[in-house]
Amino acid sequence: MERTAEFPHALYAAAGDVGLFRIDVPEEYGGIGRDHVLPLLAAERIARVSPAFAVTFANCADVLTPILAKADAEVARTIVPSVAAGxxxxxxxxxxxxxxxxxxxxRARAVRVDGGYRITGRKMWCTNGSVGDVFVVFAKTDSDAGSRGITAFLVHKDTPGFERGRDEPLVGLRGNPTSELVFEEAFVPHSHRLGEEGEGFRIAMLTLDSARLNAAGMALGTATAALSFAHAYALERQQFGKPIFQHQGLQFLLAEMAAEVEMARSIWLKGLDALARNDAKEASAMASVAKLICTEMAVRVTTQSVQVMGANGLSKSNPVERLMRDSxxxxxxxxxxxxxKLLIARHLVRDGVPV
Ligand SMILES: Cc1cc2nc3c(=O)[nH]c(=O)nc-3n(C[C@H](O)[C@H](O)[C@H](O)COP(=O)(O)OP(=O)(O)OC[C@H]3O[C@@H](n4cnc5c(N)ncnc54)[C@H](O)[C@@H]3O)c2cc1C
Structure with missing residues (x-):
C-alpha cells in the first residue's frame, strides 16, 4: 500500500474471507453478533502493522453504526450481509x-421530489470513497435550520447523478483513499433515508462517538508499533562502545514514551469499558478524552521513535517514518x-468533573 498508494483489493477480499468484517454484525445479517468492542480491539492491532489498512477496516464498523441504527429493515438486508462478507x-x-x-x-442539499429526494452538492475527504459501493451521505433538507436541517441518506454507487471523484493525496495513510464525491440531482428513494428528516446531525454524532474510540485505538496501535521498533533498535545499536539504550539520556526518552503509551492505553480501555457496559453518556465523554490523548500521544511517540533511530528512523527502509506520517x-x-476539547468542556458543564 505504501509503495503504490493503491487500494489493496486483494487484502480486503482476504480480510472478508477470514470473517474480519463479520465481527460487528448481528447474526441475522450474516455476522457473528453485534459487538461494539471487538472491532476496536482488532483495529488497534491492525494499526500496529498498517494504520492505512486499519482505517480502511475501521471505517466499515463506523459506517455500520448509522445503518444498523436507522436503516429501513428491508434496505439493511440488501446491504449489511454483503458488507459483512467483505x-x-x-x-x-x-x-x-x-x-x-x-x-x-x-451546503449539499436534498430536495423532496415524488418518491424520494434529489441530492446536489460536493463532498470531500470521504474515506474509501473512490472504491466505495454504498455511502451514508448527509445533506440539508432545510437550509434555514442549521444542524437541525440535516438528513442522512444511503446512496448506492450506481445512482445516476452520483460520481466518485478524485482522491486527495495525503501525507500518510497511503493506499487508503480519501475522495471527493459529486452529486447532481442524484435520486434517492424514501426507503433510503436514514431516520427522520432533520435527524442527520444526531445520527452523525452517534456515529462519531464510536468512531472516535476507533481513531484513538488506531493511534495507540501506531504508537505501540513505533515504540517497539525504537526499543529493539536502541538495544542493538552501538555508539560510544555500548548499546544506545544504555545512555541514560536516551533511556529516559524511551521510558517517557513507554509511560505515555501506557497512560493513553488505560484511558482508551476505560472508554471501551463504558462501551461494553452500554453506558452511552460515559462512552461519549471518554471517546473525546481518548481521541484527544491517544492521537496527540501518537504524534509525539512516533516522532520520538524516529529520533531514537537517527538517520535510520528517517529512512524508508524502516517503517517508523511511515508510522510518524500516518499518526x-x-x-x-x-x-x-x-x-x-470543546466537547470535553461541554461534558464538564453538563455533568461536572468525572470522579
Ligand atoms: C484521512 C482523513 C479521512 C477522513 N475521512 C472522512 C470521512 O470518511 N468522511 C467525512 O465526512 N470526513 C472525513 N474526513 C474529514 C475530517 O472529518 C475533517 O478533516 C475534520 O473534521 C476537520 O475539518 P477540516 O479539515 O475542514 O478542518 P477545519 O474544520 O477547517 O479546521 C481547521 C483548524 O481549525 C481548528 N478549529 C475549527 N473549529 C474550531 C473551533 N470551534 N475552535 C477551535 N479550533 C477550531 C481545527 O481544530 C483545525 O486545527 C477525513 C479527513 C482525513 C484527513
Missing part, C-alpha cells in the same frame, strides 16, 4: 470543502484536538 465497501460522507469541523454548515492523520479526522 463484498461491499461502505463509506460515510459529511465533510465538504467549506464544512469540516463545522458539520452544520454543509498525523488521526489528529484530524473524526474531530480535531481542538474540537475534542
Amino acid at each position: 463484498a461491499l465497501i461502505p463509506c460515510i460522507s459529511m465533510s465538504e470543502s467549506t464544512a469540516g469541523s463545522d458539520v452544520g454548515s454543509m 498525523r492523520t488521526f489528529e484530524i479526522f473524526d474531530g480535531t484536538p481542538q474540537i475534542q
Whole structure:
C-alpha cells in the first residue's frame, strides 16, 4: 500500500474471507453478533502493522453504526450481509470543502421530489470513497435550520447523478483513499433515508462517538508499533562502545514514551469499558478524552521513535517514518484536538468533573 498508494483489493477480499468484517454484525445479517468492542480491539492491532489498512477496516464498523441504527429493515438486508462478507465497501460522507469541523454548515442539499429526494452538492475527504459501493451521505433538507436541517441518506454507487471523484493525496495513510464525491440531482428513494428528516446531525454524532474510540485505538496501535521498533533498535545499536539504550539520556526518552503509551492505553480501555457496559453518556465523554490523548500521544511517540533511530528512523527502509506520517492523520479526522476539547468542556458543564 505504501509503495503504490493503491487500494489493496486483494487484502480486503482476504480480510472478508477470514470473517474480519463479520465481527460487528448481528447474526441475522450474516455476522457473528453485534459487538461494539471487538472491532476496536482488532483495529488497534491492525494499526500496529498498517494504520492505512486499519482505517480502511475501521471505517466499515463506523459506517455500520448509522445503518444498523436507522436503516429501513428491508434496505439493511440488501446491504449489511454483503458488507459483512467483505463484498461491499461502505463509506460515510459529511465533510465538504467549506464544512469540516463545522458539520452544520454543509451546503449539499436534498430536495423532496415524488418518491424520494434529489441530492446536489460536493463532498470531500470521504474515506474509501473512490472504491466505495454504498455511502451514508448527509445533506440539508432545510437550509434555514442549521444542524437541525440535516438528513442522512444511503446512496448506492450506481445512482445516476452520483460520481466518485478524485482522491486527495495525503501525507500518510497511503493506499487508503480519501475522495471527493459529486452529486447532481442524484435520486434517492424514501426507503433510503436514514431516520427522520432533520435527524442527520444526531445520527452523525452517534456515529462519531464510536468512531472516535476507533481513531484513538488506531493511534495507540501506531504508537505501540513505533515504540517497539525504537526499543529493539536502541538495544542493538552501538555508539560510544555500548548499546544506545544504555545512555541514560536516551533511556529516559524511551521510558517517557513507554509511560505515555501506557497512560493513553488505560484511558482508551476505560472508554471501551463504558462501551461494553452500554453506558452511552460515559462512552461519549471518554471517546473525546481518548481521541484527544491517544492521537496527540501518537504524534509525539512516533516522532520520538524516529529520533531514537537517527538517520535510520528517517529512512524508508524502516517503517517508523511511515508510522510518524500516518499518526498525523488521526489528529484530524473524526474531530480535531481542538474540537475534542470543546466537547470535553461541554461534558464538564453538563455533568461536572468525572470522579
Ligand atoms: C484521512 C482523513 C479521512 C477522513 N475521512 C472522512 C470521512 O470518511 N468522511 C467525512 O465526512 N470526513 C472525513 N474526513 C474529514 C475530517 O472529518 C475533517 O478533516 C475534520 O473534521 C476537520 O475539518 P477540516 O479539515 O475542514 O478542518 P477545519 O474544520 O477547517 O479546521 C481547521 C483548524 O481549525 C481548528 N478549529 C475549527 N473549529 C474550531 C473551533 N470551534 N475552535 C477551535 N479550533 C477550531 C481545527 O481544530 C483545525 O486545527 C477525513 C479527513 C482525513 C484527513
